[in-house]
Amino acid sequence: MFTKFLGLICTLAAGSTVFLGKVGPFVHLSTMLGVYLSNLCTLIQTSKQEKSAGEMQVVAAAVGVASCFGAPISGVLFSMEVMSSHFALRDYCPCFFSAVCGALTFHLFSVWSGDGETLQALFKTNFPNVLPFYPLEILLFALLGLLCGAVSCCFLFCHWWILHAAKTTPLVTMLTTEKGLYSGMVAFLLASVTFPHSAGRYMASKFSMKQLLASLLDGRKWGFEAQHVSVGVEPCLEWCSSGKPVHVSLSVFLLMKLWMLALACTLPLPAGYFMPVFIYGAALGRLAGEGLAYVSSGWQWASVNPGGYALAGAAAFSGAVTHSLSPALLALELTGQFSHAVPVLLATLLANAVARFGHRPSFYDAVSNSKRLPHLPSLTKACP
Numbered sequence: 001m002f003t004k005f006l007g008l009i010c011t012l013a014a015g016s017t018v019f020l021g022k023v024g025p026f027v028h029l030s031t032m033l034g035v036y037l038s039n040l041c042t043l044i045q046t047s048k049q050e051k052s053a054g055e056m057q058v059v060a061a062a063v064g065v066a067s068c069f070g071a072p073i074s075g076v077l078f079s080m081e082v083m084s085s086h087f088a089l090r091d092y093c094p095c096f097f098s099a100v101c102g103a104l105t106f107h108l109f110s111v112w113s114g115d116g117e118t119l120q121a122l123f124k125t126n127f128p129n130v131l132p133f134y135p136l137e138i139l140l141f142a143l144l145g146l147l148c149g150a151v152s153c154c155f156l157f158c159h160w161w162i163l164h165a166a167k168t169t170p171l172v173t174m175l176t177t178e179k180g181l182y183s184g185m186v187a188f189l190l191a192s193v194t195f196p197h198s199a200g201r202y203m204a205s206k207f208s209m210k211q212l213l214a215s216l217l218d219g220r221k222w223g224f225e226a227q228h229v230s231v232g233v234e235p236c237l238e239w240c241s242s243g244k245p246v247h248v249s250l251s252v253f254l255l256m257k258l259w260m261l262a263l264a265c266t267l268p269l270p271a272g273y274f275m276p277v278f279i280y281g282a283a284l285g286r287l288a289g290e291g292l293a294y295v296s297s298g299w300q301w302a303s304v305n306p307g308g309y310a311l312a313g314a315a316a317f318s319g320a321v322t323h324s325l326s327p328a329l330l331a332l333e334l335t336g337q338f339s340h341a342v343p344v345l346l347a348t349l350l351a352n353a354v355a356r357f358g359h360r361p362s363f364y365d366a367v368s369n370s371k372r373l374p375h376l377p378s379l380t381k382a383c384p
Contacts, residue, residue: 001032007270017191018264019257021209021275027064027079028270034060055091062095063102068272070106070122071333072099077326082364121336125307126219132339133308138346144288144309145316145347148281149354151258152320155280156360158262163370166266179268186267190260202252204238209275213314215239216282217335219307221293222246247294250287254280265367273363278318278327285313308340316347320355323362 008025011018038056058079066075076095107119133141167173192198194205207215215238222239239249261276289306296304315331328348332338355362361369 001029004029004032004270011269011271017194017205018187018267018269018271019190019209019261019276020264020267020269021272023065023068023272023274025270025272026068027061030060030064030067031057034063055094058091059094059098062099066099067102067106069330069334070103070110071330072096072103074326074330074333075099075103077329078324081324081326082322121334123214123217123335125217125311125335125337127305127307127337127339128219128303129339131303133305133343137304138343140288140292141309141312141343141347142350144285144312145350146354147288148284148313148316148347149320149351151284152317152351152355153360155258155262155277155321156355156363156366158259159265159363160366162262162266163366167370183267183269186263190264193256193260199252199256202244202249203256204249204253207238209279213275213279213282216279216286216310216314217307219305221304221306222290246290247287250283250290253283254287257283265363274318274322277321277363278314278331281317282310282314284317286310288313308337308343311335311337311340312344312347315344316351319348320351321363323352323356323365325349325352 004025008022008029011020011025012022034056041056061079062072062076064075065078066072069075073096076092076099079095104119111119194200194203196205200206204212204215239246257276257280261273261280264271264276265273286306286309289304289309292309293304293306311331315328319325319327325345325348328345331344332341367373
């Protein structure tokens with residue numbers, strides 16, 4: 001446990017260079033604590049050993065997700081969809097109670113440390129409440145969901161190809177067996193590419209993971225703000241630091257991070273993969289929103305909100321990669337922006353439909369298959 005904790009600190013210290021998160025190790029640490037507590041309970045009630053161990057692991061997984069984002073409801077649902085092969089109804093009450101306690105503790109520590117003034121959403125947005133989106137924009141959110149599903153298939157293919165090459169290519173296989181050497185080489189490559197004074201200028205590499213997501217969820221139009229230096233906003237200035245338009249920086253970010261994230265996921269480090277995928281989807285939605293805002297600048301849709309498309313893209317892409325629907329609720333809990341509940345859920349549903357077409361395995365299933373870990377077989381293949 002101490003090794004996992006120390007390794008996670010070192011991974012997060014790399015920031016957006018390695019582009020990895022913390023959800024997976026948090027869930028692992030929480031599950032280990034749950035197993036220790038269940039073993040402690042068996043010393044008191046030996047007759048309920050198997051039952052208490054299973055319940056404690058399910059509850060611990062939900063607490064691990066909820067404590068990362070301060071989102072108890074989506075934490076429970078995500079643990080049900082991704083990490084639980086069987087979820088009993090009797091586990092609902094302890095899961096929600098523990099997840100709420102974990103999320104409350106997370107928010108209280110945030111207030112006590114000075115990061116926040118009160119208990120609020122982790123990424124508070126500034127979306128307009130009077131007219132959050134036009135009715136016809138629902139069709140555009142649906143197209144965004146289809147786009148996120150198609151891009152997720154490309155990402156999953158790149159990830160599968162790298163995992164396959166690591167086992168079949170002799171040189172790569174030799175490097176992956178030397179974990180220290182392989183991690184150092186990959187980290188050096190990613191750091192060289194994202195160096196702020198080189199290609200990193202086009203990817204806002206000076207931002208941390210939290211700053212990246214907060215900037216992408218900004219409700220203002222960067223294209224309009226960039227034309228007025230006096231009212232320029234900091235996120236736009238960072239994304240335009242290369243001197244190129246915003247859409248160029250976002251396009252370079254998406255193209256580069258696609259293979260960089262797939263490569264970073266092969267590192268033998270304690271790291272999470274949900275947050276990087278969530279940020280990638282936000283960048284994809286931001287690019288679509290900025291393009292729509294630029295095209296519709298002279299039309300009736302003068303108040304198009306690119307941040308809303310970033311929110312829908314984040315939920316849709318992360319949901320498609322993990323084959324789950326709970327990221328839609330997680331996006332709403334993270335931002336407190338429930339006015340976009342319908343388009344976010346619609347985009348996530350369509351992205352999942354595209355990603356699941358052809359019975360493609362999810363990101364977690366692909367890792368389980370590559371490492372030959374025990375997992376449930378596909379019900380569709382077992383009972384066609």
